[in-house]
Amino acid sequence: MNVTVLGAGAWGTALAISAARRQSHVVLWARDAAQAHLMQHQRCNQKYLGDTPFPHSLSVTSDWDAALAHVGQSGLLVVGTPMAALDDMLTRVPAHVPVLWLCKGFEKTSGRLGHEIAQAVRPHGLSGVLSGPSFAIEVAKGQPTALVAASDNQELAGWAVDAFHSDSLRVYTSSDPVGVEVGGAVKNVLAIATGIADGLDLGLNARAALITRGLAEMTRLGLALGARADTFMGLSGLGDLVLTATGHLSRNRSVGLQLAQGKDLPTILSELGHVSEGVYSAATVLQRAQALGVAMPITEAVVRVLDGRLPARQAVQALMARESRSEH
Numbered sequence: 001m002n003v004t005v006l007g008a009g010a011w012g013t014a015l016a017i018s019a020a021r022r023q024s025h026v027v028l029w030a031r032d033a034a035q036a037h038l039m040q041h042q043r044c045n046q047k048y049l050g051d052t053p054f055p056h057s058l059s060v061t062s063d064w065d066a067a068l069a070h071v072g073q074s075g076l077l078v079v080g081t082p083m084a085a086l087d088d089m090l091t092r093v094p095a096h097v098p099v100l101w102l103c104k105g106f107e108k109t110s111g112r113l114g115h116e117i118a119q120a121v122r123p124h125g126l127s128g129v130l131s132g133p134s135f136a137i138e139v140a141k142g143q144p145t146a147l148v149a150a151s152d153n154q155e156l157a158g159w160a161v162d163a164f165h166s167d168s169l170r171v172y173t174s175s176d177p178v179g180v181e182v183g184g185a186v187k188n189v190l191a192i193a194t195g196i197a198d199g200l201d202l203g204l205n206a207r208a209a210l211i212t213r214g215l216a217e218m219t220r221l222g223l224a225l226g227a228r229a230d231t232f233m234g235l236s237g238l239g240d241l242v243l244t245a246t247g248h249l250s251r252n253r254s255v256g257l258q259l260a261q262g263k264d265l266p267t268i269l270s271e272l273g274h275v276s277e278g279v280y281s282a283a284t285v286l287q288r289a290q291a292l293g294v295a296m297p298i299t300e301a302v303v304r305v306l307d308g309r310l311p312a313r314q315a316v317q318a319l320m321a322r323e324s325r326s327e328h
Helices: 010-020 033-042 064-071 083-092 114-121 136-140 154-164 177-199 204-224 229-233 235-246 251-260 265-272 277-291 297-306 312-320
Strands: 003-006 026-029 058-061 076-079 099-101 127-131 145-150 169-174
Touching: 003 010, 003 064, 010 026, 010 058, 010 076, 010 136, 010 154, 026 064, 033 058, 064 076, 076 083, 076 154, 083 099, 083 114, 083 277, 114 127, 114 177, 127 154, 127 177, 127 235, 145 154, 145 177, 145 235, 154 169, 169 177, 177 204, 177 229, 177 235, 177 251, 177 277, 177 297, 177 312, 204 229, 204 235, 204 277, 204 297, 229 235, 235 251, 251 265, 251 277, 251 312, 277 297, 297 312
Parallel strands: 003 026, 003 076, 026 058, 076 099, 099 127, 145 169
Antiparallel strands: 127 145
């Protein structure tokens, strides 16, 4: 199967590397011609993945037409850009080309999830999402990872298995793209909250409470948007939340840790050097929840800290001061 990955950031490159270990030819498209040339010459993505080598079957290009042509009549196109670029990517892809996207979050300008963007710009095209608990560098190195491919079209989900399932990367399928996308978006916000608690040295009890109650928030929003409850106990829900909230490679957790230290957000993002989707999605998550009448107190606290309206420690105190209620 011919595979083309659009977007040469950390995650897009990592998945292209993983696919190239299995497929005879994988193309990675980079928007910047100079970056594409450098990666093709060095046979690695030094900027995002260090010296992790490219397989021989992976080629890098900035030629859009060539990248699309590689997919052909029976290949698979994967969008590995940030959420902010998904609309543009899907608009430029012909309707007959099957597409999966890797980005996690709500579009900041419209509040849409990936499947809602796809319905608007290519309503008759096959599309879905590939998500789950995964740090790019570990996938690039071939360390064991499990993902879930979710689509309303199960044939497309099966193609994702054909393209990426290997000894080091297990790919499960799901018919609940809404739930998979909500999990992938909300966990980033909750990871910021957990990072704040860890940065304030509140202890492991507090971390466990935040993860558990955060999962409840995630599930409530997902159900209101039409997802299935069991999805949130899977890879894209609980799995991705635990990884992002506790892993030292998590950019969103790092933002929370530094907020707890008193750093201002612009400085944190400048030093981070990578996209932190939780920062850009938090306000949109809260807006969609409020429009649906869904209570998300942890998310609301994160938004207030990110906006500079509430110091990190006061946000935690406000959460602890909430009235007791039934867990369910």
